Amino acid sequence: MPQAPQPATSAPAAPGDSGEPLGHGLKQRHLTMLGLGGVIGAGLFVGSGGGIAVAGPGIIVSYLAAGTLAMLVMRMLGEMSAALPASGSFSVHAERALGRWAGFSVGWLYWFLLVVVLAVEATGAAKIANGWLPGVPQWAWVLIFMVFFTASNLAAVKNFGEFEFWFAALKVLAIVGFLVLGGLAVFGLLPDTDPVGLANLTGQGGFLPNGWEGVVSGVLAVIFAFGGLEVVTIAAAESEDPARSVARAVRSAVWRILFFYIGSMLVIVSLLPWDSLEPGQSPYVAVLDSIGIGAAGQIMNVVVFVALLSALNANLYGSSRMIFSLAERGEAPRGLLRLSPGAVPRRAVLASVAFGFVSVLLNLLWPETIFLYMLNAVGSVLLFVWALIAVSQLRLRRRLERESPELLHVRMWGFPYLTWAALAAMAAVLVLMLRDDAARPQVLWSVGLTAVVLVVAFVRERSHPVSRVSE
Incomplete structure (x- = not known):
């Protein structure tokens, strides 16, 4: 492996100055809500049913385990982003810590992940909209969404911040409302309800009806629902005070998200027998139906619709900033560096949305062949990204303690032991996925892409081993 480049001898950027040519239109409230809403999506509202089906009430433990891992990764990322804010976030950190090969790899893998998943979100939102207005074909809805969010991302960054703030606020309000109503129902404080006690947590086979194997399967089913938190550290570089903004956003987001996820699962499995829930159907709808909330299905359709559009908006933003950062460091075409008068990387936005349009087209025409292969190829990429974040944090933390300890506004808990524990947990998840028939193709395709x-x-690093961020 080529030697990692030595750090620059010049002093790091001062706190509050990301050193980026991009605008600084994002406010603290934008970042905080982006952190809270970034992972509250269809994976939680609908996909959690699959986890409950394999783990039963033990899904609470599954979410706790997966959420703890995500929280540790975000703490590491928060430490690095608060000290060295950059639009490329963990791609820049990886390049500083390990060399060009690492920054190039994690940046392009994450970009590809976002633009492929963007197609899933656009198509999912279009299906819901088509159900409301069947006269408008699904492809037309996709076109409307893509054009609208392309326009919003081409405008000033504060427009993205405002859109995402209100989208995320609606999702957070939906979760809070669900927790309040569900909590009242659990204690029999709603009309025509009685306290449920522990019957559904201990009946139907007990708290772990499928044993610890079911809990592990639940972890595999839900862990990727925590993807998306990373975007807040990318966005921090365009805030008014990058170092302090990302520190506050990370601190507030991780605990609250863990509370939202685990609280929701506790309400669901307390109110309903776990084996009465059908995979593929929203357990949130089932709970709302059980406590007499009319039109529960339509209410959740609106929430999922908003969640999908929010994720589409955030992923388009994150992908454009990642490829812009790659271009800054010579790892993508330099033509993508052209900025608008409002300091928006328009060509980077258009490049990302262009590939997004291709992905959507493949998803509409060949969902079971070409697009399925693409989706499998990015299925486990998030774990590789998280692993490089952890390895980068191990190296950069020691370097910062030695050279610039005043930049450590956020510190990783239990360093270095919890960082190593997180890496071990990621390796364990990959091994478990290889043993699972359904998850194995994702791992193999993702390994191939990686x-x-x-x-x-590595070929590029051999031809130019000096990191541009260290020049």
């Missing part, structure tokens, strides 16, 4: 990117990265 291997290709790494080969290109």
